[in-house]
Amino acid sequence: MTITRSEELTITTKELLMCLHKMAEVLEANREYLTSLDAAIGDADHGINMDRGFKAVLAKLPSVEDKDAGTILKTVGVALVSTVGGAGGPLYGTAFMQAGMAVAGKYELEPQDVLAALDAALKGVVMRGKANLGDKTMVDALTPAVNALRRALENGSGLTEALEQAAAAAEQGMKDTIPMLAKKGRASYLGERSIGHQDPGATSSYLLIRVMADVARELQTQQEP
Amino acid sequence: MKKLINRPADVVKEELEGIALAYPGLVKVHFEPNFIYRADAPIPGKVAVISGGGSGHEPMHGGFVGVGMLDAACPGEVFTSPTPDQMLEAAKMVHGGAGVLYIVKNYTGDVMNFEMAADMARAEGIRVLNILIDDDVAVKDSLYTAGRRGTGTTVLAEKICGAAAERGYDLKRVADLCRRVNINGRSMGMALTPCTVPMAGKPTFELAEDEMEVGIGIHGEPGRERMKLKTADEITEMLALAIIEDPPYRRTVREWDEEKAEWVEVELEDPPFRPGDPVLAFVNSMGGTPDIELPIVYRKLHEICTKKGLKIVRNLIGRYITSLEMQGVSITLLRMDDEMIDLWDAPVKTPGLRWGM
Numbered sequence: 001m002t003i004t005r006s007e008e009l010t011i012t013t014k015e016l017l018m019c020l021h022k023m024a025e026v027l028e029a030n031r032e033y034l035t036s037l038d039a040a041i042g043d044a045d046h047g048i049n050m051d052r053g054f055k056a057v058l059a060k061l062p063s064v065e066d067k068d069a070g071t072i073l074k075t076v077g078v079a080l081v082s083t084v085g086g087a088g089g090p091l092y093g094t095a096f097m098q099a100g101m102a103v104a105g106k107y108e109l110e111p112q113d114v115l116a117a118l119d120a121a122l123k124g125v126v127m128r129g130k131a132n133l134g135d136k137t138m139v140d141a142l143t144p145a146v147n148a149l150r151r152a153l154e155n156g157s158g159l160t161e162a163l164e165q166a167a168a169a170a171e172q173g174m175k176d177t178i179p180m181l182a183k184k185g186r187a188s189y190l191g192e193r194s195i196g197h198q199d200p201g202a203t204s205s206y207l208l209i210r211v212m213a214d215v216a217r218e219l220q221t222q223q224e225p
Numbered sequence: 226m227k228k229l230i231n232r233p234a235d236v237v238k239e240e241l242e243g244i245a246l247a248y249p250g251l252v253k254v255h256f257e258p259n260f261i262y263r264a265d266a267p268i269p270g271k272v273a274v275i276s277g278g279g280s281g282h283e284p285m286h287g288g289f290v291g292v293g294m295l296d297a298a299c300p301g302e303v304f305t306s307p308t309p310d311q312m313l314e315a316a317k318m319v320h321g322g323a324g325v326l327y328i329v330k331n332y333t334g335d336v337m338n339f340e341m342a343a344d345m346a347r348a349e350g351i352r353v354l355n356i357l358i359d360d361d362v363a364v365k366d367s368l369y370t371a372g373r374r375g376t377g378t379t380v381l382a383e384k385i386c387g388a389a390a391e392r393g394y395d396l397k398r399v400a401d402l403c404r405r406v407n408i409n410g411r412s413m414g415m416a417l418t419p420c421t422v423p424m425a426g427k428p429t430f431e432l433a434e435d436e437m438e439v440g441i442g443i444h445g446e447p448g449r450e451r452m453k454l455k456t457a458d459e460i461t462e463m464l465a466l467a468i469i470e471d472p473p474y475r476r477t478v479r480e481w482d483e484e485k486a487e488w489v490e491v492e493l494e495d496p497p498f499r500p501g502d503p504v505l506a507f508v509n510s511m512g513g514t515p516d517i518e519l520p521i522v523y524r525k526l527h528e529i530c531t532k533k534g535l536k537i538v539r540n541l542i543g544r545y546i547t548s549l550e551m552q553g554v555s556i557t558l559l560r561m562d563d564e565m566i567d568l569w570d571a572p573v574k575t576p577g578l579r580w581g582m
Contacts, residue, residue, distance in 0.1 A: 035425065043444045044425045045305050052302075081341065082258070085279075085305040090337035128337055181369070185333040188370035189446045 009159050009220060011109040013069050017061055019215045020076060024054035026211050027204070037200040041187040046088060046200040053084035053092070068107050073100030073117070087185055088201065091125050091138060098124030111159040114212075115149050118166075122146050129184065136180040136187060136194065141202040145170035145209045160216040167206070167213035174198060174206040226426045228550075233423035237280045237300060244287060248576050251291045255318065258311035261287040262297040266319035272390040272399050273297070273319045276328040276383055277312060278335055279304040281422070282443055285380055285546045288577025294387035295575070303422050303549070304444045306334035312342030316351055324352035324396035328382055328403060330375025331359035332444075336479075340488070343481060352396055356403040357478050358382055360410045360557070362467050363440030363448045367476035374442050377507050377557030378410030380545045381569075384578065388571035397483075406565065408495045411468045414555030415448070415460060416441040418513060420548050439463060443511075443548045443555075457518065461525035464556045469498050469533050498560065500534025505541065505569065507557035512547035514554055519543065522554050530558075539569055545577065 011019075027034075027050045034047030057079045064075045073096050081093030102120035103113050122142045131137040148169035152162035175198065182194035185201075230236050237259070244261060245254035253264050260277070267273065276286045277299030286298035297315040301307035316325045325346065329339040336357065343353040358375035367373065386403045394402070416438045419428040429445035432438060437455070440448020455463075474495040482489040498504070508523045510516070519542050530537050538561055546555070561569070572581030 039425070039429065043304050043446070044422060044429055045302070048424050049302075049305060082308045082310040085301045085308050085338070086334035087306070087337060089306070089308055089334070090341055093341075129333070183369050185371055186442075186444070186446055189364060189374070189442060191369070193447060 009216070009223070011114065011159075011216075013065075013067070013072060013107055015215070015219060016069055016072060016109070017065055019212060020057060020061060020072075022211045022215055023208055024058050026207050027051050027054045030204075030207055034200050034204055037198055037203055040197045041182060041190055041194050042200060043086075043186055045086060046204065049084045049086050049088050050092075050204055053080045053089065056080075056083040068105050069109055070100045070104030070106060073097070073103065076100070087129065088204070091129050091201070094124040094128045095121035111153050111162065114159060114163070115146070115153055118142075118146050118149060131184045134180060135184045136177045136182040136199045136202070137184050138199075138201040138205045140177050140180070140199065141170045141173040141205040141209070144173040145205075160213075160220045163209075163213040163216045167210045170206040170209040174202040177202045226421050226423070228421070228423060230423055233426070236423045237302060240280070241287075241300070244576070251574065251576065255314065258308070258314050260297050260299045260311050260315040260318070261290045262315060262319050263290055263292070266296050267321040268296075269321045270323050270393070271321045272323045272394065272396050273316065273321060273325045274328065274383070274387050274390050274399065275299070275312065275315055275319065275325055276379070277301070277307045277315075277339075278330050278332075279306060279444065281549045282546050284544070284577030286383070289380070289383050289387075289575050291573070291575030292582065293391045293571055293573035293575075294383055294578065296390075303424065306332065306338045309338050309342035309345055312339060313345045313349075316342070316346045316353065317349065320351050324354070326386065326390070326396060326399050326403060327353060327355045328379065328386065329355050329357050330379055331357045331372055331478075332374060333371050335375075340479070352483075354396060354400040354481055354483075356400050356407065356480070358407050359476070359478070360407060360412045361442065362411050362413050362471045362474075363442070372476050372478075373474065374446070376414060376443055377412035377509055377546055377555050378407060378559060381410060381505060381507065381541075381557065381559050382406040384573060385565055385568045388568040388573065391571065392568075402564075404493070406559065408493055409560040410557060411471055411495065412555055412557040413464045413467045414441050414443070414511060414553060415439045415464060416445070416511060416548075416551050416553035417454070418552040419445055420512065420551035422549070437553075440467075441553060443546060445548060445551070457521045458525045460554070461522045461556070462529060464554075465526050465529045468556060468558050469529070469535065471497060473497055498533070498535060498558065501536070503536045503538040503561045503566075504530065505539040505559040505561050506530060506537045507541040507559070509546055509555045509557065510544040511551040511553035511555065512544065513550045513552035516543070519554070522556070526556060538566060
């Protein structure tokens with residue numbers, strides 16, 4: 001991390017790799033939790049699938065560690081698509097691939113690049129899964145997160161603060177899925193019975209955004225005297 | 226959890242290793258990415274019919290690879306869709322220059338993964354069409370759900386389309402036939418007991434000793450109603466009437482338009498059954514229900530079809546599309562025409578279905 005202007009940090013590819021490692025750790029730690037959420041309204045494999053996918057990501061990262069952020073993120077996407085399966089594979093895979101395309105060729109990510117990557121990720125998820133806000137899916141956590149990130153950056157917040165707001169918005173979005181009636185995926189077959197359960201996809205999306213905010217804060221703290 | 230397995234994580238891999246050893250003249254197995262394919266593939270000039278889905282539904286799909294049925298099957302983890310790299314590599318391995326039909330059960334994950342695979346295969350110059358199977362009448366509408374799930378009709382579509390491809394139908398004709406089989410087939414299932422995904426280690430849902438779930442999906446998705454256990458006759462009647470009296474079912478599905486070279490929304494409608502319709506009656510064990518109970522269901526199904534004026538011209542009774550060790554049954558009725566009957570009767574030689582050769 002380098003401090004350019006007042007508090008404005010950029011993310012190097014090394015830090016991006018660190019963030020991806022942390023995502024894998026968090027998904028492993030939440031494997032049972034995500035699977036139990038999925039057991040309530042889906043098919044009880046979301047935590048297992050995401051953990052398997054990010055373990056495959058970790059295996060692939062050494063081959064691209066000196067590449068640009070776009071290549072790294074695209075590699076993550078391809079690894080997820082080919083190992084996660086279910087709906088999570090194409091959705092998270094597309095998200096990372098689209099994010100990678102948004103920052104192709106870059107070795108340092110400015111706050112606007114982080115926003116562009118997350119925005120592209122969300123658009124990719126919507127394109128692939130055709131879900132709308134309120135359908136009780138990943139989109140319900142990602143949409144408020146991207147909106148909060150954009151708003152915070154527009155209001156002059158630094159990346160750390162903006163990502164913190166994005167994580168808070170994602171968490172709220174995740175919780176907001178509890179009273180929703182599922183309209184997409186396997187949960188939709190429950191109809192009314194899907195009400196009262198938190199969506200596992202929205203939960204994993206929140207966890208990943210949370211990691212981004214935590215990593216940014218950690219980098220910031222390290223840099224401060 | 227009591228299962229004949231070594232390590233939960235090795236279940237699919239070791240199953241595939243066993244299949245490769247058991248049927249060497251018939252099928253081969255490719256690992257990483259995993260798929261089962263015809264030993265004599267590719268067959269030049271023949272449309273390749275490929276399917277796939279989560280494991281745990283055996284013999285579907287891997288058991289239906291062979292002469293007169295599937296050219297390849299892509300197994301995912303248990304109850305988890307396979308991934309596009311499997312479907313792409315399978316297509317590259319078995320296509321004989323006449324294109325590939327992906328037969329896809331309508332589950333969100335399967336649909337997305339097969340769409341990505343089709344895009345990737347086309348980028349490599351292989352003609353691919355995807356046809357969805359969505360026949361489970363337990364799901365009433367498609368407005369607030371991901372639509373009807375793909376169940377028993379899948380097995381029948383794989384047999385009929387496999388025979389058509391074997392006979393030299395071109396890709397468009399095999400795809401049109403597959404769509405026709407789908408809109409004429411309806412299914413519904415029920416569970417007496419839940420099942421346990423090896424990696425999860427505990428049952429996917431709970432049912433009391435005196436309860437059953439009517440309208441269950443093949444991954445233990447809940448159905449229309451949980452109720453007190455009834456007799457075989459009463460259960461058969463519930464399933465059969467839900468199928469026979471199902472009104473026209475309308476929905477839009479996404480298919481690839483070769484002329485426009487893009488995915489388009491296609492409106493489909495399943496016509497309801499009418500007296501006089503010739504049907505194939507398919508009674509299927511969910512895995513744990515023994516053969517002794519299936520004829521009891523068929524007996525009642527036959528009586529109901531007769532009473533409703535449906536003429537059973539063919540049947541299939543056994544364990545073909547399962548949910549691991551779940552006890553329960555599903556019924557599928559497929560309205561047949563002469564072409565479908567002819568293709569149904571055509572020789573088939575696969576580990577899971579074999580006649581005429």
